[in-house]
Amino acid sequence: MCELLAPAGDLERLKIALLYGADAVYIGGKNYSLRANANNFSIEEIKEACEFAHSLNKKIYVTVNTLIKESEVKRVLEYITFLHKSGVDAVIMQDLGMINLVRKMFPNLEIHASTQFHNHNIEGLKYLKSIGVKRAVLARELSISEINNLDIDIEKEVFIHGALCVSYSGQC
Numbered sequence: 001m002c003e004l005l006a007p008a009g010d011l012e013r014l015k016i017a018l019l020y021g022a023d024a025v026y027i028g029g030k031n032y033s034l035r036a037n038a039n040n041f042s043i044e045e046i047k048e049a050c051e052f053a054h055s056l057n058k059k060i061y062v063t064v065n066t067l068i069k070e071s072e073v074k075r076v077l078e079y080i081t082f083l084h085k086s087g088v089d090a091v092i093m094q095d096l097g098m099i100n101l102v103r104k105m106f107p108n109l110e111i112h113a114s115t116q117f118h119n120h121n122i123e124g125l126k127y128l129k130s131i132g133v134k135r136a137v138l139a140r141e142l143s144i145s146e147i148n149n150l151d152i153d154i155e156k157e158v159f160i161h162g163a164l165c166v167s168y169s170g171q172c
Contacts, residue, residue, distance in 0.1 A: 024059035
C-alpha cells in the first residue's frame with residue numbers, strides 16, 4: 001500500500017494538503033519536535049487537525065522526535081496522553097527509552113521510527129519491528145535498489161522530495 005504523506009507547518013497548509021490529495025499529514029507540536037523554530041501546532045490546533053483529517057478519512061502523525069531528558073519524561077508522557085486522546089494516528093519518535101514507555105502505556109498507539117534513527121539496514125529494521133514500531137522512515141541517501149533489498153515486514157517511508165539533510169539522514 002502506498003500513502004502520500006505531506007508535512008504541514010500550520011492548519012492552513014494541513015487543510016490544503018489533505019484537500020488536494022495527501023492521505024496523511026505529519027505535524028509538530030510546540031514542544032518535542034525537532035522543527036523547534038517553526039510555528040508548529042498548539043494543543044487546540046492539534047485537536048482541530050485531527051477532527052478535520054478524520055472527517056476526510058485521512059490521518060495525522062505528530063513528531064515527538066527529540067531526545068528526551070530525564071527531567072522531561074513526565075511532561076512528554078502527559079503530552080503523548082493528550083495526543084492519544086485527541087485521536088492522533090501515530091507519533092514519530094527517535095528516543096528508544098520513550099518508545100519503550102509509550103509502548104507500555106499505549107499499546108495501541110502507532111509509533112513510527114523517525115529518520116533520526118538513520119534507518120538503513122535490515123538489522124535495524126528488525127530491531128524496530130521487535131519493539132513494536134510499525135513504520136520506519138528510511139535514510140534519505142538510500143537508493144531505490146537498496147530500499148528494495150530491505151526485505152522485512154515493516155512499513156517503510158521514504159522522502160521523495162525536499163531532502164534537506166546534506167550528510168546523513170537525521171545525523172546532519
